[in-house]
Amino acid sequence: MSCAFSAVTMAQPNPLTTNRLSTYAIKLPPFLGSTRKLRPHSLSKSLPSPSKSLRSSTSSVSDVVKELKSNLLITKEEGLELYEDMILGRAFEDMCAQMYYRGKMFGFVHLYNGQEAVSTGFIKLLKKDDCVVSTYRDHVHALSKGVTARAVMSELFGKTTGCCRGQGGSMHMFDKEHNVLGGFAFIGEGIPVATGAAFTSLYKRNVLKEAGGNTVTLAFFGDGTCNNGQFYECLNMAALWKLPIVFVVENNLWAIGMSHLRATSDPEIWKKAPAFGMPGVHVDGMDVLKVREVAKESILRARRGEGPTLVECETYRFRGHSLADPDELRDPAEKAHYAKRDPIAAMKKYMIENKLVNESELKAIEKKIDEVVEDAVEFADESPLPPRSQLLGNVFADPKGFGIAPDGTYRCEDPKFTQGTAHV
Amino acid sequence: MAATIQGIGATAYSVNSDRFQLPSLRSFSESKGRFFALRSEGKVIGGSRGRNVSPLVTNAVAAKGESATASTSAKPGFNVLFLLRHEVLLFEALREGLDEEMMRDPSVCVMGEDVGHYGGSYKVTKGLAEKYGDLRVLDTPIAENSFTGMGIGAAMTGLRPVIEGMNMGFLLLAFNQISNNCGMLHYTSGGQFKIPVVIRGPGGVGRQLGAEHSQRLESYFQSIPGIQMVACSTPYNAKGLMKAAIRCENPVILFEHVLLYNLKERIPDEEYVLSLEEAEMVRPGEHVTILTYSRMRYHVMQAAKTLVNKGYDPEVIDIRSLKPFDLYTIGNSVKKTHRVLIVEECMRTGGIGASLTAAITENFHDYLDAPIVCLSSQDVPTPYAGTLEEWTVVQPAQIVTAVEQLCK
Numbered sequence: 001m002s003c004a005f006s007a008v009t010m011a012q013p014n015p016l017t018t019n020r021l022s023t024y025a026i027k028l029p030p031f032l033g034s035t036r037k038l039r040p041h042s043l044s045k046s047l048p049s050p051s052k053s054l055r056s057s058t059s060s061v062s063d064v065v066k067e068l069k070s071n072l073l074i075t076k077e078e079g080l081e082l083y084e085d086m087i088l089g090r091a092f093e094d095m096c097a098q099m100y101y102r103g104k105m106f107g108f109v110h111l112y113n114g115q116e117a118v119s120t121g122f123i124k125l126l127k128k129d130d131c132v133v134s135t136y137r138d139h140v141h142a143l144s145k146g147v148t149a150r151a152v153m154s155e156l157f158g159k160t161t162g163c164c165r166g167q168g169g170s171m172h173m174f175d176k177e178h179n180v181l182g183g184f185a186f187i188g189e190g191i192p193v194a195t196g197a198a199f200t201s202l203y204k205r206n207v208l209k210e211a212g213g214n215t216v217t218l219a220f221f222g223d224g225t226c227n228n229g230q231f232y233e234c235l236n237m238a239a240l241w242k243l244p245i246v247f248v249v250e251n252n253l254w255a256i257g258m259s260h261l262r263a264t265s266d267p268e269i270w271k272k273a274p275a276f277g278m279p280g281v282h283v284d285g286m287d288v289l290k291v292r293e294v295a296k297e298s299i300l301r302a303r304r305g306e307g308p309t310l311v312e313c314e315t316y317r318f319r320g321h322s323l324a325d326p327d328e329l330r331d332p333a334e335k336a337h338y339a340k341r342d343p344i345a346a347m348k349k350y351m352i353e354n355k356l357v358n359e360s361e362l363k364a365i366e367k368k369i370d371e372v373v374e375d376a377v378e379f380a381d382e383s384p385l386p387p388r389s390q391l392l393g394n395v396f397a398d399p400k401g402f403g404i405a406p407d408g409t410y411r412c413e414d415p416k417f418t419q420g421t422a423h424v
Numbered sequence: 425m426a427a428t429i430q431g432i433g434a435t436a437y438s439v440n441s442d443r444f445q446l447p448s449l450r451s452f453s454e455s456k457g458r459f460f461a462l463r464s465e466g467k468v469i470g471g472s473r474g475r476n477v478s479p480l481v482t483n484a485v486a487a488k489g490e491s492a493t494a495s496t497s498a499k500p501g502f503n504v505l506f507l508l509r510h511e512v513l514l515f516e517a518l519r520e521g522l523d524e525e526m527m528r529d530p531s532v533c534v535m536g537e538d539v540g541h542y543g544g545s546y547k548v549t550k551g552l553a554e555k556y557g558d559l560r561v562l563d564t565p566i567a568e569n570s571f572t573g574m575g576i577g578a579a580m581t582g583l584r585p586v587i588e589g590m591n592m593g594f595l596l597l598a599f600n601q602i603s604n605n606c607g608m609l610h611y612t613s614g615g616q617f618k619i620p621v622v623i624r625g626p627g628g629v630g631r632q633l634g635a636e637h638s639q640r641l642e643s644y645f646q647s648i649p650g651i652q653m654v655a656c657s658t659p660y661n662a663k664g665l666m667k668a669a670i671r672c673e674n675p676v677i678l679f680e681h682v683l684l685y686n687l688k689e690r691i692p693d694e695e696y697v698l699s700l701e702e703a704e705m706v707r708p709g710e711h712v713t714i715l716t717y718s719r720m721r722y723h724v725m726q727a728a729k730t731l732v733n734k735g736y737d738p739e740v741i742d743i744r745s746l747k748p749f750d751l752y753t754i755g756n757s758v759k760k761t762h763r764v765l766i767v768e769e770c771m772r773t774g775g776i777g778a779s780l781t782a783a784i785t786e787n788f789h790d791y792l793d794a795p796i797v798c799l800s801s802q803d804v805p806t807p808y809a810g811t812l813e814e815w816t817v818v819q820p821a822q823i824v825t826a827v828e829q830l831c832k
Contacts, residue, residue, distance in 0.1 A: 032558040032559065131581065133577075162614070163614065164612060164613050164614035164616070165614035165615070166614070167611055167612055167613075167614050168612040168613060168614060169612075172612040172613070174609075174612070174613035174614065174616050174617060175616065176613075176616040176617060181577065181580055181581075181617070182609070182612075182613070183612075184604075184605075185604075186600065186604060189573070189600060189601070189604060189605065191570075191573070192569065192570040192571070192572070192573020192574050192576070192577060192601060193573050193574075193576055193577035193580065193605060194577060195570065195573070195574045195577060196573065196574040196575060196576055196577020196578040196579070196580070196581070197577045197578070197580065197581045198577075199574055199577070199578050199583075200577070200578045200581040200582055200583050201581075202559070203533065203559060203560075203578070203583060204582070206559055207530060207533075207557070207559055207560055208530055208531065229569070229570075230569055230570050230573070233565070233567035233569065233570035233571075234567075234570050234573075234574075236565055236567070237564070237565060237567065237570060237571070237574065240565070393615065394610055394611045394614060394615035395610070395611055395649055395650050396610065396650060396652075396673075396674045397610055397615075397618035397619070397620070397673035397674055398672060398673040398674050400700075400701060401650075401652045401672075401674040401700075401701070401748065402748055403701050403745070403747075403748025403749060403750065403751070404701050404702065404748070404750050404751060404752045404753075405751060405752065406751045406752060406755040406787050406788070407752070408752040410701070411748075
């Protein structure tokens with residue numbers, strides 16, 4: 001790919017102070033809509049290749065990143081932070097598997113082993129105000145965003161101390177404080193919600209004129225979702241209104257047992273973005289540093305008000321789709337190929353080779369994380385199960401919504417309501 | 425803080441709307457609205473957190489000779505304030521409600537197809553885009569599922585969107601978002617995120633609109649836990665319910681009816697908000713309770729005229745709140761008349777009437793002298809032909825016959 005994705009900005013790694021961005025005053029254009037010009041003769045020629053399209057460009061990031069050989073992409077502190085986050089994700093998911101087989105958690109549990117680079121690479125660049133929307137494979141997204149391991153583990157155990165008070169479960173991780181907007185069981189369902197969160201950011205900046213209203217939303221989803229209508233509808237709306245959102249495709253090539261190549265007419269997902277007038281980028285999702293570079297650029301783009309980006313991360317899940325999946329369809333050679341590209345091993349190698357850290361520091365991190373995860377399990381084990389009184393509590397934000405009982409009082413005033421035994 | 429009182433004839437948009445909350449009013453109004461006697465029951469209902477039973481009577485014209493109970497903000501001698509009314513059509517009343525709420529709270533926004541520059545397919549949002557801008561009154565592409573989801577995401581992050589379905593039937597495409605996210609997210613997030621959306625749109629059987637544009641979605645949505653459903657039927661309750669729905673912290677689906685948009689009524693100039701959970705007593709009576717909502721209210725009132733001439737005294741209640749049912753008003757009525765007739769436009773199978781029948785039987789079985797009769801639309805896709813369409817929907821003659829049967 002000859003045309004670089006904002007070549008000028010990509011060539012220089014962004015300074016460390018990216019996290020403290022000043023608010024940009026963005027003026028809304030008088031016409032809230034597409035600014036692409038119609039090209040009347042475009043049909044007679046062959047379809048323009050993405051690299052020639054006027055507004056958007058796509059590229060393969062690996063080429064660009066190779067140019068940065070001379071500069072180290074990260075400092076020691078950043079490296080340790082990234083490494084710790086990935087180790088936390090891996091250790092936590094491994095513990096989940098153990099706990100599941102011991103009967104501590106039930107239902108559908110989808111593990112993220114192998115994909116840690118995507119979560120760490122993107123989410124560690126966000127501020128606390130920024131929003132993350134995920135799918136059912138959301139434990140690690142929540143952890144990277146800052147939700148404590150204790151809260152996530154308790155939620156998985158179904159205890160009342162979980163981040164959603166035990167009411168959500170594995171597939172519905174929500175945290176208001178850290179702006180984790182879920183955790184959705186149906187694929188594609190979270191993308192419109194992410195679009196809405198991005199819309200709020202635009203609205204707050206332009207209508208409510210709130211200072212610091214430059215939050216960015218990240219929407220994570222898989223390759224299977226890219227054949228779903230909601231995906232395309234939201235790409236259209238996000239590009240149309242230049243919403244501050246980044247669409248991150250975690251293409252792990254498999255949707256349960258359906259290979260991406262068997263389900264998709266054009267498997268190159270990043271190429272679909274220019275059709276909507278936004279850049280599409282493909283990145284090696286097993287390399288956290290490459291992901292981080294792309295993430296920096298796309299998040300900056302969104303914060304500046306330039307609109308959405310579609311980032312396709314080529315990644316792989318080492319385990320089956322869920323803990324109930326026997327994972328028989330995937331070729332062992334393919335699994336071995338990606339196992340060699342384990343993001344944690346790659347990061348370790350990079351840091352040691354570039355003399356950023358030594359082995360003992362990494363071992364210390366691994367030990368620390370082991371303790372964190374053990375502590376989380378202990379905490380979850382000891383936490384109480386939700387009592388009956390929790391049953392009716394959160395159905396409505398305003399419990400008057402349960403209506404008026406035959407005796408004229410609101411049902412929520414019935415003393416049995418708070419005990420959870422009222423008939424509503 | 426005194427409400428601003430402007431000259432007679434001017435529309436007054438008072439800012440302090442909280443004092444004009446009217447949750448406990450039992451009102452009956454004739455359709456012309458010229459004589460509007462209002463009784464507010466002074467007794468305290470409910471526990472310490474009961475409904476706000478303030479003696480404020482702000483939208484009543486006192487019966488002659490009776491002095492109106494003044495709101496504490498009105499200056500003495502200014503009873504004439506309560507005579508200030510203006511005539512509106514139902515869609516204008518909806519627009520007024522929306523406009524007032526958008527002025528009051530900048531986080532209220534509208535999104536839907538053709539709501540902005542076009543002014544809404546039924547002109548409910550006409551003029552709002554010019555007033556508030558393209559971002560607050562957002563013209564969306566034709567992607568119901570996604571823009572409903574977008575509204576939900578916006579609500580989770582602090583806005584209060586009003587999502588319009590150009591026709592309620594189109595919201596079938598948004599069923600995923602309404603059922604899974606709108607209704608459930610407050611619960612699955614353990615109460616962390618609230619979804620204060622209002623989903624509104626015209627539904628119901630119109631004039632030969634064909635099957636797909638004549639759908640009644642209240643029956644499909646009623647099982648979704650976590651949402652409230654209300655149906656407006658007069659300009660007065662349309663404005664009040666719109667405002668209440670926007671202020672409500674729960675997701676509310678507001679059902680409007682295609683054929684009712686041009687109803688005319690004189691509504692108060694002063695600001696008022698109705699209760700989302702209460703039913704409306706349209707006509708008190710003694711012999712039979714007729715429960716209805718939306719357009720069927722007018723068929724029922726038409727039948728009531730005939731019934732009165734024949735010597736019957738029907739009590740007509742517009743249930744307004746489709747989910748949850750106001751079992752207090754309904755129950756009191758059943759205890760008085762012992763006979764119930766439900767008239768609805770929903771399909772026979774699994775409709776609102778079916779749920780209501782079950783609820784009444786469960787709670788008030790001992791008070792019934794006869795089985796509950798439920799008149800609903802036929803389980804038929806609404807035909808295009810005028811004659812066939814007429815026969816799918818309940819007509820006043822059927823209501824008269826049913827009452828006569830019931831009261832034998």
